[in-house]
Amino acid sequence: MxxxxxxxxxxxxxxxxxxxxxxxxxxxxxxxxxxxxxxxxxxxxxxxxxxxxxxxxxxxxxxxxxxxxxxxxxxxxxxxxxxxxxxxxxxxxxxxxxxxxxxxxxxxxxxxxxxxxxxxxxxxxxxxxxxxxxxxxxxxxxxxxxxxxxxxxxxxFKEKSNTGEGYFKSVQALPDYQLEVTMETGTTIHFDFRSRLNTLRFGMLRDEELFRSVYTDGNYLIFNKVGRMLVKITASEFMDLVLIDRRK
The missing domain is CATH 3.40.50.2300 (Response regulator)
Structure with a gap:
């Protein structure tokens, strides 16, 4: 068991x-x-x-x-x-x-x-x-x-924990506002951001260059294009987005 x-x-x-x-x-x-x-x-x-x-x-x-x-x-x-x-x-x-x-x-x-x-x-x-x-x-x-x-x-006891800083290991922007996010433990999550682009919180990500600028410092997903407002998403917020999306 x-x-x-x-x-x-x-x-x-x-x-x-x-x-x-x-x-x-x-x-x-x-x-x-x-x-x-x-x-x-x-x-x-x-x-x-x-x-x-x-x-x-x-x-x-x-x-x-x-x-x-x-x-x-x-x-x-x-x-x-x-x-x-x-x-x-x-x-x-x-x-x-x-x-x-x-x-x-x-x-x-x-x-x-x-x-x-x-x-x-x-x-x-x-x-x-x-x-x-x-x-x-x-x-x-x-x-x-x-x-x-x-x-x-x-x-x-053996302890399951993150081996690095934060929870994100890597992130990659894909075509059509798709994200491929790898968590620190190795779990890969594909997320479709298109349904979020009409919201006040993430509407600025309709800028494709801003969306493609995504990277992670381990604790946040960061969208950072010169001349545009920085967008940071925490691990907790990302998981909430994923779970709401998958309940649809």
């Missing part, structure tokens, strides 16, 4: 990794953009994740938007409901509206911190991820949010 743990808190991230590594290979990410990128890379490699433990409160893109993005991408890739990744939301918050929204967006379960691992095992069994015989007959472990756990060392 392939497992992705999306958690920005180091102690909680390592705790979940240590516990879940008994049931499969765990990759770790620390924010919503890395989660989406890892999910796309897994689909591209035809080795999709079976379980994602997704924290709600994360930087870059929060867990709720990340959950919705993953479900939208599964529809784009024609993944049937029975084969889609199982997503368990984790959070220190216990707001009823947030729980309802998470289920509306398509999560399978919701776990409040501190996480009771015995209950987590039961949920994984109900989702068909593990068999009952895999459960260890030991007292349940819990970990309080943000508290230290003396036997947890970051060196014990």
């Amino acid at each position: 392939r497992i992705l743990v999306a958690e920005d808190d180091l102690v909680s991230r390592n705790f979940l990794s240590k516990f879940l590594s008994k049931y499969g290979d765990c990759d770790l990410v620390v924010d919503g953009l890395e989660t989406i990128d890892a999910f796309l890379m897994a689909l591209k490699d035809k080795e999709p994740y079976h379980l994602i433990c997704l924290d709600i409160m994360m930087p870059k893109v929060d867990g709720m938007k990340t959950l919705k993005a993953i479900r939208d991408l599964e529809k784009q890739y024609n993944i049937s409901p029975e084969k889609r990744v199982k997503i368990i939301m984790t959070t220190a918050l216990a707001e009823a509206q947030m729980v309802r929204t998470a289920f509306d967006y398509g999560c399978e379960a919701y776990a409040a911190k501190p996480i009771d691992t015995k209950k987590l095992i039961e949920v994984m069994e109900k989702l068909g991820l593990i068999k009952e015989k895999q459960e260890e007959q030991s007292a349940p472990e819990t970990i309080a949010y943000g508290m230290e756990k003396p036997d947890l060392s970051p060196n014990m």
Whole structure:
């Protein structure tokens, strides 16, 4: 089983990794953009994740938007409901509206911190991820949010992270206002900018020379033609554009 743990808190991230590594290979990410990128890379490699433990409160893109993005991408890739990744939301918050929204967006379960691992095992069994015989007959472990756990060392776990600055690796302008963007992890995304050229935000990109001037510094897509206003697009904004475009 392939497992992705999306958690920005180091102690909680390592705790979940240590516990879940008994049931499969765990990759770790620390924010919503890395989660989406890892999910796309897994689909591209035809080795999709079976379980994602997704924290709600994360930087870059929060867990709720990340959950919705993953479900939208599964529809784009024609993944049937029975084969889609199982997503368990984790959070220190216990707001009823947030729980309802998470289920509306398509999560399978919701776990409040501190996480009771015995209950987590039961949920994984109900989702068909593990068999009952895999459960260890030991007292349940819990970990309080943000508290230290003396036997947890970051060196014990493999961490999925960017190897360079920012999130973009390269970008190329193609004919008819098409962009080919390669993320730092190697995922390549093709994006059609034509539907954005009538907006106030991106209308200036109708200038073909400005559009073709695109490059990246890792953190931004930058359109920079002499004599024209600079246009900069963050990784978060670009992913929002991609996901909105693919829902059409």
